[in-house]
Amino acid sequence: MVNKEHYARLIEGVQTWNDWRSQNPKIIPDLRGFKLIEVDLRAANLSRADLSGADLSGANLSGANLSKANLSRANLRGVDLSGVDFREAKLSGLDLRGLDLSGVDFREAKFSGVNLSGVDLSSVDLSGVDLSGVDLSKAILKGAILKGAILRELDLSGVDLSEVDLRGVSLSGVDLSRVDLSRVNLIGLDLSRVNLSGLDLSMADLSGLDLSGLDLSKSILRGLDLSKSNLRGAILSGANLSKANLSKADLSKADLSRVDLRAANLSQAILSGADLRGANLSGAILSRADLGEADLSGADLSGAILSGANLSRFDFSGINLSGLDLSGADLNEANLSRTQVLGTDFTGAKFTGACLEDWGTNSATKLNNVDCQYYYRKNGKQERYPIGRNFAPGEFTKLLEKALETVDLIFSNGVDWKAFAYSFRKIQIENESSKLTIRKIEIIDDIVLVEVNIPERADKTQFHNDFLKGYQFAKEELEPQYQARLSDKDKEINRLFLLFNQANDKLGEVPKLMAEQPKVQQNFHASVYGVAGNVEGDFNNYLPEQKQNLAEAAADIQKILNQLAQTNPTTDAVTEAIHQEIKRNPTLKTRLISALKAGVLEGLKTFVNHPLFNIPAETIKGFLEAE
Structure with a gap:
């Protein structure tokens, strides 16, 4: 009363x-x-x-x-x-x-139904206050103390909460979009079901918070301490996290597309499965971070530190990694096809099962102590190298260092050597100053590897593409023309064999090269000139079967030499090509073994009249005995 x-x-x-x-x-x-x-x-x-x-x-x-x-x-x-x-x-x-x-x-205090819209609550102590349902639109709460306050189901959009102490505050269901939370203390904050899109949290302390699944898209979070925070599955697309501390934070499967992470600390952060498309990570620290299966397509990684990072199975295709620190990184099964790694530090990195198709290295690329058992030359785990074995310790590094001056031409289903010679010679003429030569030919099963010496500064990708273009043209356009002339050539060669046999009737008749045996018809073991035909050679007396055996072996060898003649190969390349042909061709191997047993292997030089053939009989003997 x-x-x-x-x-x-x-x-x-x-x-x-x-x-x-x-x-x-x-x-x-x-x-x-x-x-x-x-x-x-x-x-x-x-x-x-x-x-x-x-x-x-x-x-x-x-x-x-x-x-x-x-x-x-x-x-x-x-x-x-x-x-x-x-x-x-x-x-x-x-x-x-x-x-x-x-x-x-x-x-x-009990604030049920209080109207605080537009009110200046700067530095006011509202600790423990239940503000649920209160109208705080456009209110100024700068520096206010809200420790333990209840702010459920509030619309705080546009409210200035900068420098506010929100420790222990319940914000369930609150709309904090477009709110200024710069320099806010949010330790222990319950942000379940909170709309934080467009938020300004710059310089706030969010370390250790559970922010999983939250919508923080386009929020301003620069300089924020989010270390050890749970941001699993959070939506941060377009947010500004520059210079933020995200060390040991869980960002797995988070949407970080187009996020500004310049100079951010992401050391030991979990980013597996995260969407980082178009993100700016320039200068970011990602040492020992887990980036397994994350999407970094279109991301800017310039100046980033990725030492010790887990990048296994990561798709780096087309990304520029030049100048980055990837020392000790786990790149097992990563896709590095078409990446640029000029001056990149891979010291102690792991590369087993990685794809290195068309990646760009230079002499400044550091590959010391790299751990790699094998890698793939083509995307999709195609063309494993080395075939049938693993690299010896240090072999991978030596191979890559050598690759700085070589280009590998790989043929999976044999080589059309006529098309090869046409395309290679064409590129030699077009790049006369580059001094292109064949370094090595290696034949393993059905795969032929031709290693070409090329200057370090040359555009290796362009060379590779130009060669394949010329090779394909020669196969499709020149082969029909060649076959049209082949029949007449075979008749002429058979006529020359007849002249030769008539001049050496004591030696017996050398078998004619029939049209159905093109590998013999196309390559005579002596020099042939003009339409009328001249046969040159210094022949010793052999038994007919020995003579036939050497002639047929010489024909196989000369076929390889004729195909290599226009590529300007080194002596080692020729020797290796013959070695690989002996391993690949059991018929040739049998003929040479027969000549070796008959003691006439030295006479092979007489039958192979070609300037590229300068292989001692002892070397061929070594090839045969090794087999």
Whole structure:
């Protein structure tokens, strides 16, 4: 019941009122509905007083004690509330718009239905306050203390929460989009079901937080401490995380597309399966980070540190990794096809099962102590190298260092040597100053590898593409023309054999090269000139079967030499080509073994009349004995 005595004592003055309160501490003042318009109540003790529905408009309450008081639905328009103690007070239904609340203590006050839109709550203590359902639109909470406050289901869009202490605050279901949370303390924050898209959290402390699954797209998070935070599956597309600390954070399967991560610390972060397409990672620290199966297509990695990172099975195809630190990185089964690694540090990295198709290295690329058992020359785990074995320790590094001056031409189903000679000679003429030569020919099963010496600064990809283009042209366009002339050539060669046999009838007739045996018909073991035909050679007396055996072996060898003649091969390349042909061709091997047993192997030189053939019989003998 309204107590007029209480009202009368209050009107007598603050000092009289405070003395009476001190003398009667158990009395709860009942001032419900009273009009206290423009009353001076500075420093008044109104704790536990019931002022519900009272009209306090224009009153001066600065410094007053209203702790645990009931001001529900009171009229506070134009009231001076500076320094008021509202701890645990009931403030339901109040309209605090336009009031100066500087220095007010609202700790654990009841704010149900309070209108705080546009109110300046800078540095106000709202610890433990339940602000659920309160209108805080456009409010200024800069530096406010919200420790332990409840902010469920609030619309805080556009609210300035910079430098606010939000430790332990419940923000479930709150809309924080476009909110300024720069330099906010968010340790221990419950952000479940919070909309943080477009948020400014720059310089805030979010270390250790559970932010999994949150929408933080386009948020400003630069300089943020998110170390050890759980951001698994979070949406961060377009966010600014430059210079943020994300060390040991879990970002697995997070959407980090187009994110600004410049100079961010991602050391030991978990980024497996993350979407990093178009992300800016320039200068970022990714040492020992787990990037397994992440998508980095279109990402900027310039200046990034990836030492010790887990990049196994990672798709780097087409990405520029030049100048990066990838020392100790795990690149097992990674796709490095068409990547640029000029000056990249791979010291101690792991490469087993990686694809290195058309990757670009240079002399500054560091490959010391690389661990690799094998790699693939083509994407899709095609053309494993080495075939049928693993690299010996250090062999992979030596191979790559040598590759700086070579290009490998690989043929999976045999080589059309006529087309090869045409294309190679064409490129030699077009690149006369490059001094292109064949370094080695290796034949393993059905795969033929031709290793070409090429200057280090030459465009190896361009050379490779130009060669294949010319090779294909020769196979498809020139082969029909060649076959049309082949029949006439075979008849002429057979006629020359007849002349030769007539001149050497004591040696017996050398078998004619029949049209159905092109590998013999196309390559005579002596020099042939003109249409009329001349046969040159210095022949010893051999038994007919020995002579036939050497002639046929020479024909096989000369076929290889004729195909190599226009490629300007080195002596070692020729020797290796013959060695590989002996291994590949069992018929040739048998003929040479027969000549070796008959003691006439030295006479092979007589039958192979070609300037490229300068292989000692002892070398061929060594090839045969090794087999």
